[in-house]
Amino acid sequence: MTTFLCPTNSVHASAASCDYLADRVDADDTVHAVNSLLGGDDTSARDVRDGEEALNVVAVRLAAATVETHQFVRGNDPAEDVRAAAESFGADEIVISLRDRSPVEEALFGSVARRILADADRPVVAVPRE
Numbered sequence: 131m132t133t134f135l136c137p138t139n140s141v142h143a144s145a146a147s148c149d150y151l152a153d154r155v156d157a158d159d160t161v162h163a164v165n166s167l168l169g170g171d172d173t174s175a176r177d178v179r180d181g182e183e184a185l186n187v188v189a190v191r192l193a194a195a196t197v198e199t200h201q202f203v204r205g206n207d208p209a210e211d212v213r214a215a216a217e218s219f220g221a222d223e224i225v226i227s228l229r230d231r232s233p234v235e236e237a238l239f240g241s242v243a244r245r246i247l248a249d250a251d252r253p254v255v256a257v258p259r260e
Contacts, residue, residue, distance in 0.1 A: 131158040134195075135221035136188055137212045137246070138165055140180065142259050143227035144187035150225055150257045155195035162198050162219045163188035166211035169203040178203070209245035216252060224254045 134151060138144040144163070155161060165181035167173045178201070185199035202211045216224055226243050247254055 131160070132222045133220055134159065134161045135212065135216050135219060135224045136161055136163045137208070137215075137224070137226055137242075138163060138181075138184040138188065139208070139242075141184050141187050143229075144184045145191070146227040146257050146259045147225045148188060148191035150255065151192055155192055157194060157196075159195040160198065160219075161188060161192050161195050162200060162215060162221065164200045164202065164212060164215050166202045166204075166206065166208035169205050173203060207245070208242045209249065212242075212246050213249055216250075221252060224250060224252065226254060226256050227259050228256050229259045 134155065136144070136147045136151070138147065151161065163185045165185050167177055167181060181201050185201060189197045189199055200215065204211065212224065215221070224246065226246055228243050243256065247256065
């Protein structure tokens with residue numbers, strides 16, 4: 131039995147993570163899909179809806195496993211929510227989806243994926259988005 135943590139911020143990220151996990155999960159495994167939003171003025175109703183859709187993709191695509199979905203709106207940095215969720219759920223592995231960013235975008239906005247990789251205390255698998 132393996133517990134996976136699958137952070138997601140879009141249906142595309144969910145699909146990429148599911149592509150990786152589809153042949154790896156079975157009925158004995160648990161997948162915790164997590165969507166983290168800042169809340170307040172930084173989060174719109176559309177952001178909430180998009181997050182729910184991203185979580186739904188994981189629930190539907192990985193139905194062979196036990197899938198629990200979690201949408202956090204706590205004002206935390208998403209990387210911090212992922213770290214805390216991994217600890218709380220006892221995740222054996224974190225599966226993140228990477229997207230291409232220009233060096234300027236990376237410098238201006240940082241990278242949640244980079245912070246997850248840097249702070250992880252358990253295996254992290256990074257899969258590309260197509």
